[in-house]
Amino acid sequence: MSDTTAVIEVKDLVKDYKLGQVPVHVLKGISFEIQRGDFVSIMGPSGSGKSTLMNILGCLDKPTSGSYRLDGISVGELNRDQLAEIRNKKIGFVFQQFNLLARTSATENVELPLMYTDTPASERRERAMKALFAVGLAGREDHQPSQLSGGQQQRVAIARSLVNNPKIILADEPTGALDSRTSIEIMAIFQRLNREDGITMIVVTHDPDVATYSNRNIHFKDGKLQLDERVAQPRDAKRDLEQLPAEKPEEVIAA
Amino acid sequence: MNKILASVRIALRALKVNRTRSALTMLGIIIGVAAVIAMVGVGAGATARIQDQIQSIGANLIMVLPGSISSNGVRLGSGGVSSLTEDDAKAIAKECPSVAAVAPTVRGSVQVVNGNSNWATSAQGVTPDYMTIRDYSMMSGEFFTTQDVDAAAKVAVLGQTVAQNLFGDSDPTGQVVIIKNVPFTVSGVLTPKGQSPSGQDQDDVILLPLSTAKRKVIGGNKANAKSVNALMVQSAGPQTMDQAQQELTTLLRERHRIQPGEDDDFSVRNLAEVFAAQETSAQVMSILLGAIASVSLIVGGIGIMNIMLVSVTERTREIGLRQAVGAKTRDILSQFLVEAVTLSLLGGIIGIVLGLTTSVLISHFANWSTQVSLTSVLMAFVFSALVGVFFGYYPARKAAYMDPIEALRYE
Numbered sequence: 001m002s003d004t005t006a007v008i009e010v011k012d013l014v015k016d017y018k019l020g021q022v023p024v025h026v027l028k029g030i031s032f033e034i035q036r037g038d039f040v041s042i043m044g045p046s047g048s049g050k051s052t053l054m055n056i057l058g059c060l061d062k063p064t065s066g067s068y069r070l071d072g073i074s075v076g077e078l079n080r081d082q083l084a085e086i087r088n089k090k091i092g093f094v095f096q097q098f099n100l101l102a103r104t105s106a107t108e109n110v111e112l113p114l115m116y117t118d119t120p121a122s123e124r125r126e127r128a129m130k131a132l133f134a135v136g137l138a139g140r141e142d143h144q145p146s147q148l149s150g151g152q153q154q155r156v157a158i159a160r161s162l163v164n165n166p167k168i169i170l171a172d173e174p175t176g177a178l179d180s181r182t183s184i185e186i187m188a189i190f191q192r193l194n195r196e197d198g199i200t201m202i203v204v205t206h207d208p209d210v211a212t213y214s215n216r217n218i219h220f221k222d223g224k225l226q227l228d229e230r231v232a233q234p235r236d237a238k239r240d241l242e243q244l245p246a247e248k249p250e251e252v253i254a255a
Numbered sequence: 256m257n258k259i260l261a262s263v264r265i266a267l268r269a270l271k272v273n274r275t276r277s278a279l280t281m282l283g284i285i286i287g288v289a290a291v292i293a294m295v296g297v298g299a300g301a302t303a304r305i306q307d308q309i310q311s312i313g314a315n316l317i318m319v320l321p322g323s324i325s326s327n328g329v330r331l332g333s334g335g336v337s338s339l340t341e342d343d344a345k346a347i348a349k350e351c352p353s354v355a356a357v358a359p360t361v362r363g364s365v366q367v368v369n370g371n372s373n374w375a376t377s378a379q380g381v382t383p384d385y386m387t388i389r390d391y392s393m394m395s396g397e398f399f400t401t402q403d404v405d406a407a408a409k410v411a412v413l414g415q416t417v418a419q420n421l422f423g424d425s426d427p428t429g430q431v432v433i434i435k436n437v438p439f440t441v442s443g444v445l446t447p448k449g450q451s452p453s454g455q456d457q458d459d460v461i462l463l464p465l466s467t468a469k470r471k472v473i474g475g476n477k478a479n480a481k482s483v484n485a486l487m488v489q490s491a492g493p494q495t496m497d498q499a500q501q502e503l504t505t506l507l508r509e510r511h512r513i514q515p516g517e518d519d520d521f522s523v524r525n526l527a528e529v530f531a532a533q534e535t536s537a538q539v540m541s542i543l544l545g546a547i548a549s550v551s552l553i554v555g556g557i558g559i560m561n562i563m564l565v566s567v568t569e570r571t572r573e574i575g576l577r578q579a580v581g582a583k584t585r586d587i588l589s590q591f592l593v594e595a596v597t598l599s600l601l602g603g604i605i606g607i608v609l610g611l612t613t614s615v616l617i618s619h620f621a622n623w624s625t626q627v628s629l630t631s632v633l634m635a636f637v638f639s640a641l642v643g644v645f646f647g648y649y650p651a652r653k654a655a656y657m658d659p660i661e662a663l664r665y666e
């Protein structure tokens with residue numbers, strides 16, 4: 001792959017939407033790099049283009065102009081199916097609304113990305129179990145989404161995002177539907193994945209507290225970067241959790 | 256292979272979520288396939304039966320009747336007298352090389368009596384050749400001989416129906432029956448032939464020597480003692496049917512002194528052709544029924560398309576998610592195609608079972624023979640799969656080419 005340490009290189013990214021005759025400029029020329037192993041939080045007012053940027057970074061959408069290199073690959077020239085392959089191999093997604101398949105067990109939900117690879121069934125199962133264990137859901141493999149709490153559902157979604165050993169995990173408001181304690185639990189998992197497995201994390205959030213767990217903050221306004229700062233001493237989610245009164249002892253993170 | 260199996264499992268699960276809806280959707284295919292199977296079975300059964308009946312009439316048979324068939328219908332020869340004679344029969348047998356045998360026949364309705372039982376039937380005066388020509392065999396006793404005909408012996412051969420009605424289950428051979436106060440010794444009973452293609456009971460008959468029949472039973476023609484009601488002619492083989500027909504027409508015109516340009520005073524019928532027409536009409540019927548059934552298959556297919564479109568819309572977010580985690584166009588396309596084909600094949604299989612059951616029931620209760628061929632079952636199977644592919648393709652394609660972002664954002 002690329003010999004630079006940047007896993008994401010974005011240059012002069014522009015995204016316009018056409019609403020009728022009038023074009024809406026959502027991203028107005030954005031350039032930045034994200035290094036391997038970074039934990040980046042993206043903040044900004046509603047409508048500033050955070051989700052639009054995440055969609056482009058996630059290879060779900062294409063920019064109107066500008067270039068985007070992911071892990072050394074110039075994504076702009078790829079077709080539909082090649083983009084699907086990139087998403088499958090390099091990217092994990094975590095959504096605000098979890099987006100789990102209903103009436104489908106946790107294991108099968110986690111296996112989903114592997115269904116689009118040549119992984120044999122036994123290995124799929126094994127890796128899904130491992131991922132569920134890593135997010136502290138061992139013992140809930142056969143539960144369906146409707147039998148899990150919001151926080152547990154989000155953990156299933158995180159297990160799904162990491163089952164393919166991705167380079168980056170993109171999380172668009174992953175704690176938006178969760179209470180503050182559960183949010184910290186989720187951030188603890190992210191921090192561990194980031195530190196121990198070296199997965200590059202990019203998290204969009206409206207919650208300044210959530211952002212304090214990242215080591216780089218990007219602020220967005222009106223489709224432009226307003227602020228991009230490194231955090232010297234990010235907070236440790238695991239330690240914060242230990243200091244909170246233990247409400248749900250059975251949900252202590254398996255670390 | 257494993258992948259297909261996995262897709263089928265996913266498809267079955269998706270179909271199970273909406274059990275009632277899936278069942279109702281399949282109903283169209285079920286009814287269509289069942290109808291095709293049953294109709295083709297009934298049609299094939301009818302055709303086979305007509306063929307059997309044609310066989311039962313006798314092979315390579317030509318019938319010569321007095322009078323001509325013109326556009327005005329049957330016109331008898333001058334004075335209403337039958338124009339055909341025993342001598343005509345002899346001449347045809349002698350002079351037409353393509354003819355194997357000829358049997359002159361007379362016919363009349365009679366009342367046959369045995370003690371207290373009596374039975375109204377049709378008596379035929381024939382010669383022993385008639386047995387060969389009609390391909391009769393004897394269930395018991397013997398057919399009468401040429402000597403019997405020459406001597407005008409008072410012997411009779413009974414059809415099964417007549418024997419049954421007069422003698423019950425006992426063997427009538429050697430017994431005596433009375434026709435018009437004349438006692439006849441029963442020389443034998445014919446092996447049953449069943450119904451003729453026109454639906455007549457071919458076993459409801461009593462055969463008498465031609466001479467005896469004319470003198471004692473049916474009553475000869477006063478103008479011409481040698482006249483007969485019909486000639487049954489057997490050609491030498493199936494290929495010589497037309498030739499035999501031509502030869503005997505020429506000969507009879509000559510013998511009856513018919514001038515060129517004049518109408519025949521007799522008519523010639525190739526029985527196989529008459530019944531072949533019936534066979535064709537049975538086939539046309541089954542094609543027609545098959546066509547109607549196919550229409551219902553297509554309607555069923557449209558039902559599948561409709562439900563698949565609904566399903567694709569309902570599962571937009573699922574599609575978006577699958578795309579996000581790496582499903583390619585082909586993956587989504589095959590997922591929904593497999594689902595549509597599973598739906599239609601399941602319907603097809605149920606329809607096949609239902610169709611087979613229906614044919615069995617029809618054979619059993621309507622006493623109407625049906626023949627379900629393996630081909631029609633395989634065709635139904637393949638056809639229902641094709642219906643699934645054809646009508647599932649558009650919805651599947653719609654799913655496969657969704658924009659992942661819009662799909663994920665779909666409420």
Ligand SMILES: Nc1ncnc2c1ncn2[C@@H]1O[C@H](COP(=O)(O)OP(=O)(O)OP(=O)(O)O)[C@@H](O)[C@H]1O
Binds near residue numbers: 053
């Ligand atoms: N498909 C689209 N067509 C037209 N305009 C769009 C489309 N998608 C997004 N937009 C516009 O782009 C702008 C940025 O949207 P985006 O979802 O990126 O905002 P956001 O920063 O994620 O906001 P939020 O914090 O509320 O999620 C908005 O003004 C939105 O109306």
Ligand SMILES: [Mg+2]
Binds near residue numbers: 050051052172
């Ligand atoms: Mg957003």
